[in-house]
Amino acid sequence: MPDPVPAPGALAWPAETRVVGHSTHRIDAEAKVTGRARYASDIQADGWLYGMILRSKWPAARVAAIDLAPALQVPGIVAAVPARDGERTIRFYGEELAAVAGKSKQACLDALRAIRVTATPLPFVVREDDAKADGAAPVWDTAANFIPGTPKEQGSVDAAFGECAAVVEGFYTTPVQIHHPLETHGNTVSWTDDGVTAWASTQGIGSVRDGLAGALQLDQSRVRVVTEYMGGGFGAKFGPGVAGILAAKLSRQAGAPVRLMLTRFDQALAVGNRPSSFQKIRLGALADGTLHAFDFENYGTAGIGAGKASEGGGGGANLPMPYIYKVPNVRTKQAAVAVNAGPASAFRAPANPPASFGMEGAMDDLATKLGVDPVAFRIQNDPNPIRQREYKVGAEKFGWAQKYRRPDPAALALATAGPIRRGVGCAGANWGGGGNKNTGAEVEIHSDGSVEVRLGVQDIGTGTRTVIAVVAAEVFGLAPEQITVRVGDTRFPPGPGSGGSTTCPSVSPAVLDACTNALRQLQTQAGLSDIRDAKGANWAAACRKLGAGTVAARGMWQPGLSSSGAGGVQFAQVAVDTEIGLVTVEKIVAVHDCGRIVNRVTTESQINGGIVMGLGYALYEERVMDPASGVVLNPNFETYKLSGMADVPDIDIVLLDMPERGVIGIGEPATIPTAAAIANAVANALGVRVFSLPITPAKVLAALGKVPSPTPA
Amino acid sequence: MKPFSYATALSPESARQLASSSKHGAYLAGGNDLLGLLKEGLVEADLLVNVKALPGLGKIEQSGAGWSIGALATVAQVEKHPGLKAAFPGLAAAAAEVASPQIRNVATVGGNLAQHSRCWYFRHRDTLCLKKGGDHCFARNGENRYHTLFTGNPCVSPMVSSLAVAFAALDAVAVVVREGKELRWSMADFYHRAWENPLTHHSLEPGDLVVRVEVPLLRTRSAYLQASEKHAFDWALVSCAAATGIDGGKMKGPRIALGSISPMPHQAEAANTFLEGKPLALDDATATQAADLLLKEAQPLEHNGYKVPIALALVRRALLQLQS
Amino acid sequence: MNAPDPNPDDAPLLGTHSRRAFLKGFGAITISAAASQTQAVAAELEKLNAEKIVGPGPVPVTLRVNGETLSLSLEPRVTLLDALRNVSTYTGTKEGCDRATCGACTVLLDGAPIYSCQMLAIEAQGHAITTVEGLAQDGKLTPVQKAFAERDATMCGYCTPGFVMAATALLKENPHPTPADVRRACSGNLCRCGTQPRVVEAVLQAAGGAADNGTPGDLHA
Ligand SMILES: Cc1cc2nc3c(=O)[nH]c(=O)nc-3n(C[C@H](O)[C@H](O)[C@H](O)COP(=O)(O)OP(=O)(O)OC[C@H]3O[C@@H](n4cnc5c(N)ncnc54)[C@H](O)[C@@H]3O)c2cc1C
Ligand code: FES
């Protein structure tokens, strides 16, 4: 028997669940495997035009004029707009100059070439260290490239190091990482007298609506944003962006819808990235293995975003240190440095993966120095009881006790067993998340028994549609396939932006509330005390009684059903070819908790996704800037390398069920510890550490002292 | 991509005539390279002459002393052809490492040999480097992790064709038709111009048509290995092919070639001579000596010294693989 | 037979513009009756065009997509991907890079997987082109599609059509692949969401193999 329908205001998850917590196939999988799913980039609205953006080829320049007239002469071109009116300063390679719309991609390409830009190049700087140096070209006129951060101290760090039995030091660096969702940023926008409709590839339809309304000076009520399907975001796809606003302006001018999707090249330059980090770490422990002192100095670049940071903004280059560990004496000093490169934006678990890489590296080196087991050392110094449990579960599953050997450089030198060395490592993650209380949902039950749930959220690939169906099915005693879920439209009740692992904890309670209200209403209207039964006969009978009417109910997020604070630990096993430097990740064991699991299979897929992305961060991904020309040298997938099919290890996932904690998100924590665990495994294999991500063959061989010095020029 | 005209040629002669009928005519084979260059605006072409319909140029066949591989055979055909694979396992292995299945299905042997530099400055739409007629090589003192250890000119961009490396070790000959006449080029001939002249990628002149590659049957043992940053679909940091004939358990006519470290397949006569007559069952120390002979003149740049130990390891491993 | 409509009528109605696909001014599609007729037309066209210089302006281009004939008017520089996605309505084929590096645009050309972004439409004449829309017959998913859905080998799904095409081609050539075969065959396809482990499982399942890389259900503490 299902639990009784709760009275208003006393909403709780049922004690026994039939659908929630089990595995339900993605309800939109069929649309995706058949090509029927329509993404923002697939929209072919009536009379649509192709749109493209002209970007700066200078990393810094004073633009005096942009002549769009020749572009408008190109056959097929219908509209052309400048990115900004009047004179302006360009501050990074790839900054938007103008946009065109025309009847074909070819016409647009010809038009971009025809536009004449009058500009004076300015001095520029694209590397963090160069930008910090005296006399470096200023990125912003209003602020220095680099304002050293003020040290923050807790306890007495210098004295504390004197009390330590072991101290390790390291200089850890992480590159700028690019989001590169497989579908680029972009929209189809139609601006008519009725208002604006945007089909957006976005993580936040509400943020696009509000951003467009603001930029175009329209009422929010006159802007509609639709996202049926979108091809990934990872933090970078919020708001309309320059591209969305330009598409709207082009549509207005052309009197037709304009589809303006970025190219892969564009994507690499201008729509966000994860800041770099250059972390000087000193970490010390007492003889009993208790962490005692931590000294941290860090800088990193958020591109031009960092310069604004010096004026008082974020920049996103500061790391949460000493990350998940309890250290009584802590000193940190952090600052962002501005360079002439595209601004940073939120990127899956902002600031956490680099923090994890630095801190967990120091933890392993310290464990080695103290002669203690790294897992035991973590359990000792990580105050979080859930993670402590996860380390134990994971170590067991991974076979840590059998696999871990204290790294020994001498053994490496003597190795006769061939060039392959194996190693293991681990790392932990922490993430907040939590539900957004402004999330609403509406439900309609029809007389034929069919159910429709509407919610202004978007499914960015995390399985949100399916989560909604699962919760509704649970309440109604139906199967998830019986629920029609409509998301991705600002005309539906407001949903959260899909970021920060907040979607599932926002959406699930709201749907539970709306469906519970609907069920109560249906029971009243049908005059039945409980209409849920296994066969669905009561359900059909009750719905038939609705006749020409429907049950329409709304619900809102309610407290007590979701919470925040997800942890996780990962273990990695690697094989390193010490002659050619190649790292192969053979196995990852991931133990995560996210409270009450709503849909198991998609939760596990999120963890796979986090690991695959973390693998890229560990071994392959890096934006490369050219100091001489100021361009991004790898604005493509050929030299900006993502993990491929052949690189992905065997992954074992263990999910800790904690339904009592309510629903918590999982997208971010899953990617945090991967690179750190892999880097630790490499260090364990080699007996020396590679302090810099990505861990390429070049860096492995350098760490092993095998690289000859350059020939003098 | 700028506008261009298009034609399909039905004979080598008409291909040449068609291509020369326009100021910037170019042959289009699989298009993997050419379309990439055109999209970035790196080559001028006002006419593409599709050569894929040229009769007979897609064939792979054995003929007496060797195999003939038509210039329009695809890399996938070279990878999967049972006879070719049995005769030259090193060549099949090289083909199998080229890019991805989708690319191998259309990329042709001729196009693979004639492909342009993959240097990221050369491939960048907004840098005017030496190779594109600018006045200096950005990579030489810039981001040169993927560049050469050997070069005869100021440009440090390497030759990256995987097939060329295997062909070089097999002493294959590329047959090129120039104004109706057949030229027979070793792989060294095919790339020597790129060694000297920073503006070139190979020795072909406009209008030259590669028609086939002939691989002699002298070397029954061959191997190809490459080291990349990823496990598949990634360019070689260094590639290496080794091949030899056998005479009474001894090496006969051994050849080693390295790719991605020079504007041409890197070979050293001294290494080949050193190995001549050595037992096929080579010991590690002898293999190491041969490797040293190939790399001893290497001139690492600021960021690519790591290619030296990789090259040494690959040569050793390829030589040892010849035994099995 | 009609071309699959990528814009089914049950999709929500949006804005003031009709959401039905339309054909761009410079291209027009006609669906011819019989395939044999199609081939004859293509062969005729090829003979007619051979050794003749066409373009750079729009020229007639005839493509056979999923057994249907598309008669388009295209500049020679239009890629097959552009012709499918932008000039026609085959938006199931995705664009991820337009540079032969991501696999989202994978279609089958006479059964072999290729990147449609790195082939000119005009070159694809006379070949049988299969897009993801052409796999399921009468609404019945192919084993590969079914396995991708059941194994959750699709997340945002933008890479999925490309993977499905690459996997379909693999199973035709090698009906009993090992996990390593699957990884190799799909190495030309990128997925940023991280479906790779599930793709391996799905393809093995579609091949009728055990696919026991751990099922989603049995991994829990
Ligand atoms: C992402 C990516 C990764 C790659 N990885 C590798 C790799 O690992 N190893 C490797 O070797 N290659 C690799 N390639 C290169 C690819 O293999 C080549 O681009 C391809 O082989 C070229 O052949 P094609 O037939 O497509 O040539 P096309 O692009 O058609 O032609 C290339 C050039 O050769 C000329 N040409 C073509 N045929 C002839 C002929 N018969 N006679 C004279 N000139 C001719 C053309 O005019 C053009 O200049 C990669 C390419 C890409 C895009
Ligand atoms: S779009 Fe063709 S391979 Fe990426």
Ligand code: FES
């Ligand atoms: S599922 Fe999103 S890119 Fe693969």
